[in-house]
Amino acid sequence: MDPFVVVVLSLSFLLLLSLWRQSSGRRNLPPGPTPLPIIGNFHLIDMKNTRQSFSNFSKTYGPVYTLYFGSQPTVVLYGYEALKEALIDHGEEFSGRGSFPMLEKVFKGKGIAFSNGNVWKAKRLFTVNTLRNLGMGRRTIEEKVQEEAQWLVKELKKTNGSPYDPHFIMGCAPCNVICSIIFQNRFDYEDKDFLSLIGKVNECSKILTTPECQENGNQQTIYSLDHLASLVTGLFFAGTESTGTTMRCALLLLLKHPHITAKVQEEIDHVIGRHRRPSMQDRIHMPYTNAMVHEVQRYADIAPNSMVHEMTCDTKFRNYFLPKGTTVIASLTSVLQDSKEFPNPEMFDPAHFLDGNGNFKKSDYFMPFSTGKRVCVGQSLASMELFLFLTTILQNFKLKPLVDPKDIDITPIGSIFSTIPPTFQMCFIPI
Incomplete structure (x- = not known):
């Protein structure tokens, strides 16, 4: 037989085998677009705007659907009800951590974010207890954040009101808070070791925003130096980049909406004044500022x-069968931008978190830290930092854009897992 014919027949057989395997594997999974061999559904996903792609799929296939990234199926949860039912009501079954090759080289299944099973449970308990012993949730941590906020103000005053890119400095402040908790010591913003640490965090962030983008261990391995190093690395990455990114988003949005900035500063003047340090007790009396901080997190997404996530066992969910090991993506965007809970969700508006009397109102749809058993362990610290850092900045500076606010571009740069604001410059004018 002609060698060319043999090759064609062989490729055809492999193609049919692949299609058959995918078809048989999809029988009990949630519905979704038909995948192509090898590439799956990649050709249907706009990697520069995955939010819109996921939204479009939900309109066709419902709040629980299946996408193929290559040959592997991934179940997508879309909307508050689906996320609540899966991550809270069936929290244990959905508590596994799915594969993330780009960061597995760094963490190697250790730490909290990328471990599974008994290792993850032990690590999470250890981390929560250790952070509590180091002052998390107590006045001592608030004092560290307040102190760092003052160092941040001193550094911003050195700009003398000149055009300035806040990217670096907004990461330094939360990073130093983690340093003060872990090492019981903060660093000067120009310290060489500190600059190296910030650089490593930024490298990880770039990996996450690139569009191409151990289960029964004993006590000895769980608390080995490698595991502890991964724990600390995870704390620095999560505690630095997420808060720093959110703060940059806040500054950009406040530049874009000066009337909102003015209302926040008016509330600061009324409740705190110009000379006393902001505290977490002030938040109770500052509903508009509190709403602004929450709205930044909702809008920035x-x-x-x-x-x-990854299924920890074979599970029946909404009449579908999700085998153990199935990868699961929970669309936080679908909750944070739900138009029934947040009217005009595409608009930046603190009123999304205010009632008719101007009082702050909580929302079950507020999930920037995820929800369920995998919710961020640093949620309370991040919330404290955002409130204290932003109020301290607005207490001491007038934010001045370099262009007319209507011309400010707030279009984010993102991938399927992370979104960051565009690069920008601004002026911090001392008040």
């Missing part, structure tokens, strides 16, 4: 799909 820096982790649109959180980190991938």
Whole structure:
């Protein structure tokens, strides 16, 4: 037989085998677009605007659907009800951490974010207890954040009101808070070791925003130096980049909406004044500022799909069968931008978190830190930092854009797992 014919027949057989395997594997999974061999559904996903792609799929296939990234199926949860039912009501079954090759080289299944099973449970308990012992949730941590906020103000005053890119400095402040908790010491913003640490965090961030983008261990391995190093690395990455990114988003949005900035500063003047340090007790009396901080997190949506989950066991969910090991993506965007809970969700508006009397109102749809068993362990610290850093900045500076506010571009740069604001410059004018 002609060698060419043999090759064609062989390729045809492999293609048919691939299609058959995908078809048989999809029988009990949620519905979704038909995947192509090898590439799956990649050709249907706009990697520069995954939010819109996921939204379009949900309109066709419902709140629980299946996408293929290559040959592997991934179940997508879309909307508040689907996320709540899966991550809260069936939290244990959905609590696994899916594969993330780009960062597995760094963490190697250790730490909290990328571990699974008993290792993850032990690590999470250890981390929560250790952070509590180091002052998390107590006045001591608030004092560290307040102190760092003052160092941040001193550094910003050195700009003398000149055009300035806040990217670097907005990451330094939360990073130093983690340093003060872990090492019981902060660093000067020009310290060589500190600059190296910030550089490593930024490298990880770039990996996450690139569009191409151990289960029964004993106590000895769980608490080995490698595991502890991964724990600390994870704390620095999550505690630095997420808060720093959110703060940059806040500054950009406040530049774009000066009337909102003015209302926040008016509330600061009324409740705190110009000389006393802001405290977390002030937040109770500052509903508009509190709403603004929450709205920044909702609107920025820096982790649109959180980190991938994985089924820990065979599970029946909404009449579908999800085998153990199935990758699951939870669309936080679909909750944070739900138009029924947040009218005109595409608009930046603190009123999304205010009632008719101007009082702050909580929302079950507020999930920037995810939800369920994999919710961010640093949620309380991040919330504290955002409130104290932003109020301290607005207490001391007038924010001046370099262009007319209507011309400011707030279009984010993102991938399927992370979103960051565009690069910008601004002026911090001392008040």
